[in-house]
Amino acid sequence: MITFQLINMKKELNDNWDYSSSLEAINHIQLKKKYTLFIDGKWIAPSKNTYFKTINPANEETLAEIASASKEDVDLAVKAARKAYTNVWSKMPASERAKYIYRIARLMQERAREFAVIESLESGKTIRESRDVDIPLACNHFFYYAGWADKLDYAFPNRKIESLGVAGQIIPWNFPLLMAAWKIAPALAAGNTVVLKPAETTSLTALKLAEIIEESGLPPGVVNIVTGFGETGAAIVNHPDINKIAFTGSTAVGKIIQKALVGTSKKVTLELGGKSANIIFEDAPIDQAVEGIVNGIFFNQGHVCCAGSRLYVQEGIAEKVIKKLKQRMESLYVGDPLDKNTDIGAINSKEQLQTIEKYLKIGMDEGAEMYQPKCAIPKKGFYCAPTLFLNVAQSSIIAQEEIFGPVLTIQTFRTVDEVIQKANNSPFGLAAGVWTDKGSRIFNLTSKLRAGVIWANCYNKFDPTSPFGGYKESGFGREGGLHGLSAYLKLS
Numbered sequence: 040m041i042t043f044q045l046i047n048m049k050k051e052l053n054d055n056w057d058y059s060s061s062l063e064a065i066n067h068i069q070l071k072k073k074y075t076l077f078i079d080g081k082w083i084a085p086s087k088n089t090y091f092k093t094i095n096p097a098n099e100e101t102l103a104e105i106a107s108a109s110k111e112d113v114d115l116a117v118k119a120a121r122k123a124y125t126n127v128w129s130k131m132p133a134s135e136r137a138k139y140i141y142r143i144a145r146l147m148q149e150r151a152r153e154f155a156v157i158e159s160l161e162s163g164k165t166i167r168e169s170r171d172v173d174i175p176l177a178c179n180h181f182f183y184y185a186g187w188a189d190k191l192d193y194a195f196p197n198r199k200i201e202s203l204g205v206a207g208q209i210i211p212w213n214f215p216l217l218m219a220a221w222k223i224a225p226a227l228a229a230g231n232t233v234v235l236k237p238a239e240t241t242s243l244t245a246l247k248l249a250e251i252i253e254e255s256g257l258p259p260g261v262v263n264i265v266t267g268f269g270e271t272g273a274a275i276v277n278h279p280d281i282n283k284i285a286f287t288g289s290t291a292v293g294k295i296i297q298k299a300l301v302g303t304s305k306k307v308t309l310e311l312g313g314k315s316a317n318i319i320f321e322d323a324p325i326d327q328a329v330e331g332i333v334n335g336i337f338f339n340q341g342h343v344c345c346a347g348s349r350l351y352v353q354e355g356i357a358e359k360v361i362k363k364l365k366q367r368m369e370s371l372y373v374g375d376p377l378d379k380n381t382d383i384g385a386i387n388s389k390e391q392l393q394t395i396e397k398y399l400k401i402g403m404d405e406g407a408e409m410y411q412p413k414c415a416i417p418k419k420g421f422y423c424a425p426t427l428f429l430n431v432a433q434s435s436i437i438a439q440e441e442i443f444g445p446v447l448t449i450q451t452f453r454t455v456d457e458v459i460q461k462a463n464n465s466p467f468g469l470a471a472g473v474w475t476d477k478g479s480r481i482f483n484l485t486s487k488l489r490a491g492v493i494w495a496n497c498y499n500k501f502d503p504t505s506p507f508g509g510y511k512e513s514g515f516g517r518e519g520g521l522h523g524l525s526a527y528l529k530l531s
């Protein structure tokens with residue numbers, strides 16, 4: 040309740056009352072001007088000598104130059120990974136492999152603050168998010184999977200366990216280090232070696248991770264980091280000597296990858312887009328639910344594959360929920376990602392901002408009613424105010440397509456059956472949220488909603504032990520937990 044008193048107080052005092060900024064220091068981080076490729080334990084220049092700039096989306100300033108890996112560079116990385124797999128990693132006792140994974144986790148933890156700052160500088164996400172969510176979770180994934188490395192027989196009892204070989208991993212820009220951890224940690228624990236490509240707008244924390252991997256003494260070639268654009272990703276996907284592809288990103292690219300892999304023996308997991316439903320029943324704890332809605336779609340700028348981007352509110356409380364939600368939105372801070380007060384940081388790229396703006400226009404053209412709070416938006420950099428759309432039809436584009444920004448559509452419902460039907464009426468099926476006081480209703484919905492993850496009376500909660508992944512166009516395969524480990528093993 041304290042929060043709401045504060046919000047009201049702020050509203051009354053209006054513009055005269057504000058938080059003074061509290062900027063995270065950036066003088067302790069070390070960035071090179073130019074980053075080469077991390078292949079076979081060495082830093083090597085790209086064969087075509089091409090580099091691209093990575094910028095800070097909060098002010099459009101260049102942070103560093105990043106190597107663009109060619110097909111030849113990818114081939115070098117795959118060869119290094121194969122050699123390391125055959126000669127070293129697959130032969131090493133599992134308890135020894137575990138030690139390296141633990142060491143990586145500890146080194147990451149020691150440098151957590153540096154990782155958090157770099158993550159915020161390059162991705163635009165708030166320091167609060169990278170400091171409290173991304174980096175600790177990334178470390179926890181390494182710790183968790185390190186624990187399984189020498190216990191695979193217990194993880195999958197009575198099964199014959201074999202590693203796959205070389206894993207090619209392609210990740211997006213919304214959780215750069217966390218996605219690298221989700222991919223690398225289980226692959227190593229299962230005894231595979233890795234070629235990983237970060238997204239072109241967020242390579243830095245993966246390259247910092249490469250520095251830590253170097254420091255950890257991990258045998259050369261076990262983890263290779265190649266940077267670049269879609270063509271670099273495609274070179275990984277199409278490389279004949281890769282045994283497994285793990286991809287997180289857009290559904291469009293997921294489909295291209297799936298087509299490319301048809302007829303090959305490569306194993307594949309795809310974690311794609313979403314349009315997840317957040318469902319609020321009349322008996323829900325409304326203030327917590329409002330906080331959960333805000334957390335589900337506005338924090339991290341809506342750059343979350345499982346974002347609760349479709350809100351379904353039971354009719355009787357719709358007016359109240361919308362009023363409270365608007366009030367809460369008035370108190371959200373949009374601005375410098377490095378300011379500890381900021382709730383909504385910068386949109387990751389100009390292209391993504393244009394995509395979001397395109398959808399805002401579509402929403403208005405479709406006749407939905409748009410609401411944005413009167414918040415100040417920085418002039419430089421890529422920013423988007425938190426946005427609600429009311430009077431949305433189930434068939435409207437903004438309720439069907441993934442926007443990947445701080446944009447929420449609101450619809451109402453009367454009965455349980457109606458909301459199940461509406462929530463499932465989507466090409467995606469990644470996540471959902473259910474807010475109600477009634478336990479039996481939660482279980483009824485969790486069994487009927489076609490979504491990989493369903494949160495009850497909370498949203499966006501993650502833990503390394505819990506599997507994550509989707510239905511339908513949200514992809515297939517699971518990451519996290521034992522399911523995530525089995526995706527990197529041949530079990531017979």
Ligand code: NAI
Nearest residue numbers: 210211237238268269272273288289292311312344441443
């Ligand atoms: P994207 O799917 O193009 O990029 C993700 C990764 O795939 C990047 O590392 C990229 O370099 C790589 N890539 C691109 N084309 C490739 C290809 N042909 N073969 C192999 N790798 C390839 O995503 P993008 O263009 O950055 O974002 C577009 C939309 O995708 C967003 O607006 C959002 O809706 C969705 N998206 C979903 C994510 C999720 O977590 N599910 C993450 C990022 C974007």
Ligand code: MG
Nearest residue numbers: 269289291292
């Ligand atoms: Mg793309």
